[in-house]
Amino acid sequence: DQQVKQNSPSLSVQEGRISILNCDYTNSMFDYFLWYKKYPAEGPTFLISISSIKDKNEDGRFTVFLNKSAKHLSLHIVPSQPGDSAVYFCAASSYLTQGGSEKLVFGKGTKLTVNP
Amino acid sequence: ETGVTQTPRHLVMGMTNKKSLKCEQHLGHNAMYWYKQSAKKPLELMFVYNFKEQTENNSVPSRFSPECPNSSHLFLHLHTLQPEDSALYLCASSQDPQLHYGYTFGSGTRLTVV
Numbered sequence: 001d002q003q004v005k006q007n008s009p010s011l012s013v014q015e016g017r018i019s020i021l022n023c024d025y026t027n028s029m030f031d032y033f034l035w036y037k038k039y040p041a042e043g044p045t046f047l048i049s050i051s052s053i054k055d056k057n058e059d060g061r062f063t064v065f066l067n068k069s070a071k072h073l074s075l076h077i078v079p080s081q082p083g084d085s086a087v088y089f090c091a092a093s094s095y096l097t098q099g100g101s102e103k104l105v106f107g108k109g110t111k112l113t114v115n116p
Numbered sequence: 117e118t119g120v121t122q123t124p125r126h127l128v129m130g131m132t133n134k135k136s137l138k139c140e141q142h143l144g145h146n147a148m149y150w151y152k153q154s155a156k157k158p159l160e161l162m163f164v165y166n167f168k169e170q171t172e173n174n175s176v177p178s179r180f181s182p183e184c185p186n187s188s189h190l191f192l193h194l195h196t197l198q199p200e201d202s203a204l205y206l207c208a209s210s211q212d213p214q215l216h217y218g219y220t221f222g223s224g225t226r227l228t229v230v
Contacts, residue, residue, distance in 0.1 A: 043221030
């Protein structure tokens with residue numbers, strides 16, 4: 001059972017427009033959410049995060065919105081640039097039952113293509 | 117060298133071979149992770165080590181054997197793998213327990229089992 005879902009495998013937008021990537025989750029115990037960006041042949045890199053006590057976090061062109069009642073978060077990129085073309089992974093954090101560690105549960109990713 | 121380094125970048129192995137993947141982090145993090153990324157699937161957590169102790173084994177088959185000799189190094193020993201084990205294997209580290217900046221990932225090892 002997938003706890004973090006990214007239902008759109010791909011998204012294509014024009015340069016300068018807004019990109020909106022969506023993510024849904026099922027586990028109400030998740031308390032922290034992150035977005036990662038991955039280029040081909042590279043590991044994912046951290047992009048932006050949001051705590052469950054907030055509903056919005058903004059960092060430059062990137063804004064993450066969290067709707068806890070709907071168990072939904074979204075990443076907005078505005079304006080989109082061709083260099084933003086990558087796979088974007090949504091991730092949620094939960095505590096492991098032992099060892100005090102946290103682990104991240106990832107979605108399948110959405111491939112964003114920004115066309116010049 | 118900084119960040120998380122994984123070697124080799126690419127590996128092709130037969131089903132009867134034994135090989136090892138290596139991960140090294142120079143970030144002073146105390147938690148390290150192995151993830152598997154298969155095509156069209158989410159990143160799957162395999163193992164978690166916190167202060168060199170394994171704190172999670174996510175029902176991974178015994179043909180995958182992790183080793184964490186110290187908090188900077190993590191290995192994944194492979195033996196008698198199956199073709200369906202072909203995937204990108206990602207190592208990550210974090211300054212557990214604060215995940216506010218998430219994990220730092222390596223570039224991964226692209227494994228092909230023939």
